Amino acid sequence: MQEGHILTVLQVTPELSAGGVERTTLEMAEAISRAGGLALVASAGGRLEPDLRAAGGELIQLPAATKNPITAISNAFAMAKVVRERGVQIVHARSRAPAWSALAAARMTRTPFLTTFHGIYNARSSLKRLYNSVMARGDLVIANSEYTRQHVIKQYNIDPARVIAIPRGVDLEHFDPVRIKPDDIATLRSQWGLAENDKRIVFIIPARLTRWKGHLVLIEAIKHIEAKRPGALKLIIAGDAQGRRGYHEAIVTNIEANKLQDVVAVVGHVRQMPLAFAASDVAVFPSIEPEAFGRGAVEAQAMGVPVIASNLGGFTETVVEGETGFLVPAGNVTALATAMERFIDLAPETRVKMGQKGRDRAQALYSKEALQTATLAVYERLLREAKERKT
Structure with a gap:
């Protein structure tokens, strides 16, 4: 990040159990912290909570895995409160259910909203398609492969310039x-x-x-x-x-x-x-x-x-x-x-x-460092474009 710039990102994921979504969340918490920023994660938590702390991240415990509309609305207001009180500059959603709450919080606080497609979502009905569409509503959208990027562009008719392919990374020191x-x-x-x-x-x-x-x-x-x-x-x-x-x-x-x-x-x-x-x-x-x-x-x-x-x-x-x-x-x-x-x-x-x-x-x-560097560059772009819109 720019010299002297303090970056605060609120990542939103259902829980911290096991899987690619969770691991990528931790990797970006590490990158944000290492860059001198504040890495917040809104989640229900789970077995990877110690790993999040070790990465320099902070858990904001919310029932983020819920699909209950009332709880989701409550989550949105709770996230908006965190955004205001902690000076969050980017809200980064990584899963559909909590992404609706994250989107509402971002809009309430006029904060840049980023999404990452970690999967290909089936839509066998118009209601399911609407539910999935929240992941395409980011100011920018990250796809975890070129295959995913092409799917997102086609399915949601998104401007290709808004969709960035960043392959998932692997910690090559750990996997050695x-x-x-x-x-x-x-x-x-x-x-x-x-x-x-x-x-x-x-x-x-x-x-x-x-x-x-x-x-x-x-x-x-x-x-x-x-x-x-x-x-x-x-x-x-x-x-x-x-x-x-x-x-x-x-x-x-x-x-x-x-x-x-x-x-x-x-x-x-x-x-x-x-x-x-x-x-x-x-x-x-x-x-x-x-x-x-x-x-x-x-x-x-x-x-x-x-x-x-x-x-x-x-x-x-x-x-x-x-x-x-x-x-x-x-x-x-x-x-x-x-x-x-x-x-x-x-x-x-x-x-x-x-x-x-x-x-x-x-x-x-597929190094972890490549993923972290590319995602930090997306954060930079979001902040720059948000600043340009205000001037």
């Missing part, structure tokens, strides 16, 4: 294979049910337990592989159910029905994802709907782990077919199983080379 200790890898693999001399190829799907992430498609593919070549692989399902008990039960039931208990391990939320990737051979992202970006695939590649992903959305930008991994048609069990078998049959040194290409590419294109 060199930092992982072999003993820690051995301990985690043991917890996953892998013996010290286990030769199985370890695949990991690091994704919250929601149906469109494709867990059931992956289990079906593993069933086919096990029928042909038993004992060739181990799958780790690492992700938070986030209250979706029905889907979690469906996954467990599917595993048991196919007698895959020794092949598939459901390990829940994993806090140390760099270690989890280091303990794995291949990361799999079999999403059946487009990912706006797909941060997990970049994190895996940053750790030198090759990737299998659906040939959809952001994965088409972050995974290079045949070089850093393989892209397969979404929902196609046979194609997914074939790609997994290709990795099973590859020589270990070939997998390592693919992983290194992925890390090299992640370092070149």
